Amino acid sequence: MVGRTMDPMTHIPAALGLTSDDVVRVLAVAGRAPSLHNSQPWRFRVEPDRIELWADPERRLPAADPHGREQRLACGAALFNLRLALHAHGIRPLVTLYTDRDPDLLAVVRHGGRTPQTAVQRELLAAVPRRRTNRHPFTDRPVTPAELTALRAAALAENAWLHVVTDPAERERLHLLSVDAHARQQADPAFREEFARWTAVDPNRSDGVPVLPHERRPSAHDRWVPRDFTRGAGATSAETNITYEAEPALVVLSAQMFGPTSEVAAGQALQRVLLTATTKGLSASFLSHIIEVEPTREQLRTLIHGTHRPQAVLRIGHGWPVSATPRRPAIAMVEVPGPAATT
Numbered sequence: 001m002v003g004r005t006m007d008p009m010t011h012i013p014a015a016l017g018l019t020s021d022d023v024v025r026v027l028a029v030a031g032r033a034p035s036l037h038n039s040q041p042w043r044f045r046v047e048p049d050r051i052e053l054w055a056d057p058e059r060r061l062p063a064a065d066p067h068g069r070e071q072r073l074a075c076g077a078a079l080f081n082l083r084l085a086l087h088a089h090g091i092r093p094l095v096t097l098y099t100d101r102d103p104d105l106l107a108v109v110r111h112g113g114r115t116p117q118t119a120v121q122r123e124l125l126a127a128v129p130r131r132r133t134n135r136h137p138f139t140d141r142p143v144t145p146a147e148l149t150a151l152r153a154a155a156l157a158e159n160a161w162l163h164v165v166t167d168p169a170e171r172e173r174l175h176l177l178s179v180d181a182h183a184r185q186q187a188d189p190a191f192r193e194e195f196a197r198w199t200a201v202d203p204n205r206s207d208g209v210p211v212l213p214h215e216r217r218p219s220a221h222d223r224w225v226p227r228d229f230t231r232g233a234g235a236t237s238a239e240t241n242i243t244y245e246a247e248p249a250l251v252v253l254s255a256q257m258f259g260p261t262s263e264v265a266a267g268q269a270l271q272r273v274l275l276t277a278t279t280k281g282l283s284a285s286f287l288s289h290i291i292e293v294e295p296t297r298e299q300l301r302t303l304i305h306g307t308h309r310p311q312a313v314l315r316i317g318h319g320w321p322v323s324a325t326p327r328r329p330a331i332a333m334v335e336v337p338g339p340a341a342t343t
Contacts, residue, residue: 012334015046016091016111023051027330029085032128033271035074036061036288037198038209038325042075045335053079053107054335059207063194064185064292069263073311075106076267080158082109083268084125087117097261106264127278132324134283135225136216137242138317143249147280151316154276155253160269160311163304165250173303174250174290174313175223181293182226200231206328213323216242224248224287224315249316250287252300254308266311273314283319286312 012027014020027044035041041059045052055071065071079095086093086109094112098105117125148164155162165171185191201208209229217228222244253273255266277284290296290313300310 012331013046013048015048015051016086016109018089018091022089024330026082026085026089027051027333028327029125029128030078030082031327031330031333032131033074033077033081033267034131034133034274034286035077036065036070037195038207039071039074039198040207040328040333041071042078042333043335044333049110051082051109052105053082053109055104055106057104061194061198063188063190064288068260069311070288070292072106072260072263073267073270076264076269077271077274078267079107079109079264080268080271081128084121084128087115087121088125090114090116097264103260106260123279124272124275127275129324131274131278132283132322133285134319134322135212135229135285136283136319136322138245138248138283138315138319140245140247141318142247143282143316143318147277147282148249148251150276150280151251151273154272155269158265158269158272159256160266161254161256161306161308162273163252163254163306165252165304170303171250174300177290177296177299177303178224178226178287181289181296184293184296185289196231199229203326206326206332209325218244224250225285227289245317251314251316252304252306252310253312253314254301254304254306254310256308258308262308263311270312277316281318282316283322284314284316287315288313 011020012023015023018026023046031040039059039061041056043054043056045054053075055068055075060068060071083093083095092112092115094110096108098107152162165174199209200211203210211230215230217230218225225244253266253270255262255269257265274284290300291310297310304310
């Protein structure tokens with residue numbers, strides 16, 4: 001994408017029949033999506049008749065995400081938020097996913113007509129600012145079958161499949177895959193350097209993962225939370241007197257298509273699942289390392305007997321409130337088109 005980030009004094013243009021201020025608010029909602037290390041790897045190009053979603057090449061994480069899959073997943077989650085925000089304005093978003101025009105152009109959203117916001121859309125939109133990636137311990141209160149059914153339905157509504165890992169043998173195998181993936185990444189100096197740049201960041205940064213108040217750093221006894229986002233600055237279990245739950249709900253999200261488009265589509269499904277969990281009072285965190293390491297990702301597909309490649313693994317349970325991660329302002333996510341090429 002040829003262009004530059006908007007100057008802070010530049011106004012975001014009006015689009016899709018919305019005022020400039022409305023577009024700012026819509027994009028702020030889109031920017032509340034989850035992303036690997038809170039990298040927020042998306043950009044938007046705003047034209048009067050459309051809003052384009054682009055992957056930001058400057059925010060790729062090549063060590064953890066060499067093929068850009070996690071980036072496209074995050075952008076898909078932002079796209080789902082954008083859809084919800086447009087529905088709140090009575091706009092039916094007409095979405096076109098792209099894979100061949102430009103590798104970084106992921107979707108174009110146009111005005112598809114007027115339509116009233118549904119009760120479900122209103123509920124999901126209200127959950128956007130409340131959704132958190134919760135790396136803290138959960139309670140031992142189990143996730144109910146009805147709650148898991150609601151999460152499955154959310155995935156299906158976006159043409160994805162949510163596999164719930166309940167079989168003890170499957171859960172043990174998943175744990176071994178987690179250990180293997182974590183060890184592989186920790187053995188890679190490039191991954192460790194990249195991880196250090198994006199975690200335990202200055203709290204004044206508008207991206208990255210800061211240390212959350214009272215965050216507990218994992219120990220060797222924590223089966224499902226191996227990554228230490230505090231870089232050793234978090235409290236120990238002795239200091240917090242809280243241990244991680246023994247049996248969280250574990251789910252694997254798979255897309256029903258192949259290729260980059262499927263990853264954007266899976267991101268939309270992922271965000272719908274996360275927001276649905278939020279409406280049910282549930283917390284979630286990612287076991288991203290299992291997916292990021294290619295061998296363990298393929299072994300996971302075999303484990304869940306999937307015909308399509310897994311896109312996300314989630315740990316879900318009942319947690320205590322946690323602080324929100326920082327976000328970039330809408331103006332920082334918008335690109336000004338560059339000059340037209342001459343021939």
